[in-house]
Structures are given as structure tokens and as C-alpha cells.
Amino acid sequence: MFKGSIVALITPMDDKGRLCKKSLKKLVHYHIKNKTNAIVSVGTTGESATLNQREHASVIMHTLELADENIPIIAGTGANATSESILLTKNLEKSGISGCLSVTPYYNKPTQKGLYLHFRAISENTDLPQILYNVPNRTGCDLLPKTIIRLSKLDNIIGLKDASGDLSRVNQIKPLVKKDFILISGDDTTALDFMQLGGQGVISVTANIAAPYMTQMCNFALQGDFAKARLINKKLTILHHLLFQETNPIPIKWAAHYIGLIKHNTLRLPMTPLLKKNQATLSSTIDSINLYAK
Template sequence: MFRGSMVALITPFKNGEVDYEALENLVEWHIAEGTDALVPCGTTGESATLSHAEHKEVVSFVVKKVRGRIPVIAGTGSNSTREAIELAQAAKEVGADAHLSITPYYNKPTQEGLYLHFKAIQDAVALPMILYNVPGRTAVSLSPETMGRLSELPHVIGVKEATGDLKYAAEMMEKVKSGFLLISGDDFTAYALLAMGGVGAISVTANILPKQNHEMFASYFAGDRERAQKIFFEMLPFHRMMFVETNPIPVKAAAYYMGRIPNLEYRLPLCPLSSANEAKLRDFLKSQGLLKIS
């Protein structure tokens, strides 16, 4: 059910509020382009600056607009276990197919604290849960041993692996139970993780190249690894451009300049690209024939 190109969906804003018309247009475009699952309210969706009410409404809106055509994995993580449970419960109530829960940031819990955090969530909410391990943002990482323990819990079905460390990924997959889903959370290592049993990616670049990202995974799973590898390397310059500054600043700007969202707005503390990187992005999109807003 959860396989292929799963987009870490951006959240469009207009005059400081969520632009639901633009969000609906993104949902329909992704489905038409072959995106395999939508992941609203993750890091790329600026969840950190959404109020809880907005967070719940965005997830509910996406679920309603998708109408069961592809899975919706709701971002629900928090550094407060109680808040993470609240967001997970809300996702379940509106019909999300699974939820994505990040390692608690700032608190810097121990491995036992991390285990107890996720166990408390899955005990409280009977909804498939995908762990999100991204130490570059949270300052903590689930050890392979802790990941193995968590994989035995009934509602923990997989991990969004965003360390970018292939050695770690291999050691983690050595510890988890059979059938545990390995989902890339790092576009640069998405293809490599397939060799370890990966099932796809929760992708930033899929916001602007949904068809290509879908086709890379579809080709791989169909046995055409040569074509999958070719697409991966064709997308590599896009991956680099999407991380010239903190995600989601570049990808949201790219979506705007490609005409996919009508307004380019962030919420502080995120701010627009520097003038040098904005020029670099626009020149890159123009070179690819994708620049629509001059």
C-alpha cells in the first residue's frame, strides 16, 4: 500500500493563511502525475509553524480531496508525546491511511525515552505509524537496536530514513523484523536504499517532478533497473538545487516559479531565498524549460 513516490507535500499560503484552493490543485496534479501517496504536514509542509487547528484541517482537507484514490500519510510528530498522540488521533478520525511521527526534537531523549515515546503513541492510536528518523533536524537518532524493538510493535510499520547514512540504514535493516518498510527520506540516497529492500521515498523533489520520481520507482519495481538508475541521475541536479538552502525554502520557490502555486509565502522563521540562490534557481529552471513565472 505504501510504495513508490510519496510526496512530502508543501503547504501553500496566501496572505498568511493556508491557501486551500492551491492545495486542492496540488493534490489533483499529483494524482494525475502518478504520485503514489501524499504526505501533508511534514517538515516540507512547514508543520512547525502550523497551529494545531491548521494542522488538523490540512490533513482533513487532503484526505477529503483525495477520496481514497491514493494513500494519505499524515504528519503527526511532536516533541511532546501528548501532542503527538492528539495529532495522530485527529489523523485517524478523518481517515488518514497512516501517520508519520518524527523523533522528538529539542528534548534529546535517551534511546529508552524514544522507545517509550513511540510506544505510547502506538498504544493510544490504532493507526499504522511510520517513524521519522532525521537527526540533522532533531539532534537525536534511533539506534538500530531501538528501531528493532520498535518494529515489533503492532502499529509501527516502517521508517522514513533520512540520515543519509547507508551504513546506518544497513545496520538498522539488519535489526528490524521482516516486512518492516524502509522508506527513504533523503532524495540523494533513495535509489541506493532500494538495494536494501527500500519501498520508495517520502520525497522533497517529488513536489516539482512527481512523474519522474514515480517512474523511477515504478521502473525499478518492474525490473528495469537501468531505466530507474538513469532517471535517478537525471534528477540529481534537481535534488541539489532543492537543498541550496533549508528545506522547504528552495522547493517552495521552485513550485512557484514553475506555476504550481500562485503565491510564494513562508512563515517565519523561514524566509525567502537569498538573492544569489534565487537567481541560481531561476536560471536552473529556465535551463530545464520549467520556468513559468519570470
């Protein structure tokens, strides 16, 4: 279940900034229909930073209910306080989620020892499978290969989402971790290259609006047919870049609203709506690919 196209799901909100359950239902069913391999609920793309703990858990539980066991749900449980990550994780232990995605603590800038002890403490307080998430350009710290290799020896730390942008890390990590340790890209623009080097999939922002394409691309890559995978990826390349022309999830939320997947283009401050000049370029790209809610 932790391979292929996994969507970093946006959290749809109504015009007052509350969870829009109707839009969430549409999103979940869109991914079931288009055979997305799994959903990450309330990861960083899901605006975890601006949801309180009650809301955080509520969105995950609503997503689980709507999925109705038709698609695995991975919960975002990262925080910059170890105790908060442990609490989020423990509160979900009997919920039915398939695993947790835990981002490195942001702003704190822990040392490698601090990062190791942080993830070890979470691991020791749960039996849920744990996927490490490294995204240094957003968190201010970098989980280095030597620390990942050390953490991989812990039983329930099963994989890594790597959004460092450094493709050389696949070859640094893969030979020195357990054979079943999962390496997943966290960067749509380099995901196919990551998979060709030995990664098993991508936790994707683009999949929010291009689920069938991302599923097909990852399936071809996992089958070793990289020629066909590259044809699909070529079609999506400009889209990958435009979805990060402003800070994620600003563009992807606008795009999901544009194609009719969510009712409102609502973000919580300090996030702001996509600039009009960027809406024009993104909409023309979406139209050229013929993306629409289906």
C-alpha cells in the same frame, strides 16, 4: 500504498500566511495525475513547526477531501511532546487517513530509552499505522538501528523514513525486522541507492515539482531495473541538491511557485524567502529539465 514515490507535500499559503485552498487543490490533483503513490500532509516539509494544532488538522482534512480517495494521505503527527503527538494522532483516527508519519522529538534530545517509550506510547494509543521518521540533522537526536528494531516489534509500527544519510543502516535494520516492515528513504539525493539496498521508496521533497520523474524512477527501481532508474535520477541530481541549498522548505516552495503550482511563495517566520542568487541557479536547472505544472 507505502512504497514508491511519496511526496512530502508543501503547505501552500496565501499572501497573509493562511492556507491557500486553491493552490492545495492544484497540488493534490497534480500528484493524482502523475501517479504519486501517496501524500504526506503536514510533515516537516509542510511546515508543521509553524502551524498550530487547529491549522495542522485543518490542512490534513482539506487534503483528504481534495484527494477524494484517489491517493492515500499520510498525516504528519510528530511533535516534541509525546502527549501532543498522541492528541494529533487520536484526533485523526476516524478521518480516513492511511497512516501517520511521526518525526523524532526535536530539541529535547531524548535518550534511546526515551525515544522507544515515546513511540511506544503513541502506538499504544492508536490503531493507525505508524511510520517512524529519523532526521538527526534537523531534530538533534538520532533513532539508532537497535531502537528501530525494537520498535518494529510493535504491531502498528509498520515502517521507517530514514533521512540519516547513512546508507549502511539499511543492511543493519532490514535482516532484523519483520519481512513486511517498510524502509523508506527520506533523502532524495541517496534515495535510489537506498532502494537498491532494499528500501521500498522515498518520501520526497523533489516530487513536489518533479512528480512524473520521481514516479518513473521509483517504479523502475521497484521493478529492479536500476539502469533506467539511474538515467532518470541523473537528470534530477542537481535539482536534488539545489532544493537543499537553503533550509527546506525554502527552495521547494519558491520552485513550486516558479513553475505555477502554487500562487504565492509564502513562508511563515522564522522561514524566509529564497535568496535571489539561489533563485537564479534553481530556475535555470528547472528550465533545463523542462519542469512545469501539468
